[in-house]
Amino acid sequence: MTFTQERTLATQTRADFPILDQEIHGKPLIYLDNAASSQKPLAVLEALHYYYTHDHANVHRGVHTLSSRATDAYEGARDKVAAFINAASRQEIVYTRNATEAINLVAYAWGNANLKSGDEVILSVMEHHSNLIPWQLLAQRTGAVLKFVQLSETQEFDLEHYKSLLSAKTKLVAIVHVSNTLGCINPVEEIVRLAHQQGARVLIDACQSVPHMSVDVQAIDCDWLVASGHKMCAPTGIGFLYGKLDVLRSMPPFLGGGEMIADVFLDRATYADLPYKFEAGTPAIAEAVALGAAVDYLNSLGMDNIHAYEQELTTHLFQQLKQIPEVQIYGAQSGDRAGLAAFTTGAVHPHDLSTILDQAGIAIRAGHHCTQPLHRILKAQSTARASVYFYNTPEEIDAFILALKEAIEFFGGIFG
Ligand code: 7TS
Numbered sequence: 001m002t003f004t005q006e007r008t009l010a011t012q013t014r015a016d017f018p019i020l021d022q023e024i025h026g027k028p029l030i031y032l033d034n035a036a037s038s039q040k041p042l043a044v045l046e047a048l049h050y051y052y053t054h055d056h057a058n059v060h061r062g063v064h065t066l067s068s069r070a071t072d073a074y075e076g077a078r079d080k081v082a083a084f085i086n087a088a089s090r091q092e093i094v095y096t097r098n099a100t101e102a103i104n105l106v107a108y109a110w111g112n113a114n115l116k117s118g119d120e121v122i123l124s125v126m127e128h129h130s131n132l133i134p135w136q137l138l139a140q141r142t143g144a145v146l147k148f149v150q151l152s153e154t155q156e157f158d159l160e161h162y163k164s165l166l167s168a169k170t171k172l173v174a175i176v177h178v179s180n181t182l183g184c185i186n187p188v189e190e191i192v193r194l195a196h197q198q199g200a201r202v203l204i205d206a207c208q209s210v211p212h213m214s215v216d217v218q219a220i221d222c223d224w225l226v227a228s229g230h231k232m233c234a235p236t237g238i239g240f241l242y243g244k245l246d247v248l249r250s251m252p253p254f255l256g257g258g259e260m261i262a263d264v265f266l267d268r269a270t271y272a273d274l275p276y277k278f279e280a281g282t283p284a285i286a287e288a289v290a291l292g293a294a295v296d297y298l299n300s301l302g303m304d305n306i307h308a309y310e311q312e313l314t315t316h317l318f319q320q321l322k323q324i325p326e327v328q329i330y331g332a333q334s335g336d337r338a339g340l341a342a343f344t345t346g347a348v349h350p351h352d353l354s355t356i357l358d359q360a361g362i363a364i365r366a367g368h369h370c371t372q373p374l375h376r377i378l379k380a381q382s383t384a385r386a387s388v389y390f391y392n393t394p395e396e397i398d399a400f401i402l403a404l405k406e407a408i409e410f411f412g413g414i415f416g
């Protein structure tokens with residue numbers, strides 16, 4: 001396969017990722033576990049370093065120079081995140097530790113106040129545990145009922161089944177934008193439109209889309225959207241909740257403490273305006289600043305370029321994977337999909353495969369990828385998963401395929 005860009009994004013960006021320039025077990029590292037967490041470019045590492053060597057103090061509290069510099073950097077990053085997903089207002093971006101915390105925030109603050117026994121919440125069977133357990137807990141607290149959209153024949157989101165589940169009882173729909181196991185890109189605009197017709201609110205789990213493609217919350221028209229910084233070149237410990245202004249305004253606070261208040265009395269308090277109402281305590285300041293640097297970095301590459309290049313890499317990956325007879329791939333294998341492949345090989349257990357590939361310097365994930373119910377439906381206890389980002393090269397895919405074939409041959413030789 002020839003790559004349309006003479007200089008691929010990988011060639012352009014590789015030197016920005018020093019971690020990739022190392023050997024593992026004497027072999028050049030090939031990092032194909034990007035769906036779990038991405039690596040960080042120098043621009044992000046330098047932003048962290050610069051912040052701590054020049055600007056650090058607590059935010060929103062002091063009038064001294066460092067505090068106002070830290071506040072400017074922290075709030076500047078919020079502007080960048082808001083623009084990145086085309087939020088209508090910076091007040092719609094609440095920093096959280098990660099996507100998981102953002103979902104829990106909505107489940108507690110909105111869910112406790114708005115759901116009652118018999119109300120229905122629609123999820124899909126492909127949800128990450130982060131977009132399942134908070135709703136199970138909410139259902140236990142309120143008596144709300146969880147309904148699940150099944151997979152279509154092509155192992156994608158079954159829109160017809162979704163339509164059949166929607167009713168006046170539906171109060172919330174919480175769906176993943178891009179599945180971390182199947183790789184499908186779900187029709188979120190249609191999902192939201194149909195839910196709103198029933199007066200239901202919609203949360204989109206955009207963990208696997210925001211890092212890889214351009215995402216526009218106003219076009220999607222979702223009520224909330226969540227993402228984690230660590231999958232989009234930013235550090236761990238920072239993520240965000242997007243929420244429509246009126247929806248966030250209507251929600252009571254989640255965590256109480258400093259930062260989130262307006263006036264405090266011994267027996268009561270009034271709360272700060274958005275987004276601070278949901279940011280209790282000293283936040284992850286440096287991480288937020290570095291998230292802003294990550295957004296700048298991704299913008300400098302262009303989200304459409306990233307998506308286009310990953311599509312090419314993925315086509316290349318699937319073309320070769322499909323030629324290995326022992327390999328069973330899960331999820332749709334063509335069309336517009338994410339740059340990841342979950343698969344099993346008859347002969348080699350995914351964990352053994354991951355261990356063998358590690359000996360060849362290749363990092364892939366093995367397990368249920370926090371989608372255990374989905375794995376049950378797929379009748380696979382666990383799968384191996386290779387996932388790419390823009391810094392991966394076609395040659396790395398080739399090396400992975402070669403090592404995979406060798407592992408299958410080796411185990412076939414022993415057990416075959
Ligand atoms: N939603 C999706 C779709 C995800 O892929 C993940 C993490 C999460 C939510 C949770 O993100 P967190 O940052 O709050 O933990 N997915 C994976 C994965 O596929 N392998 O490791 C983590």
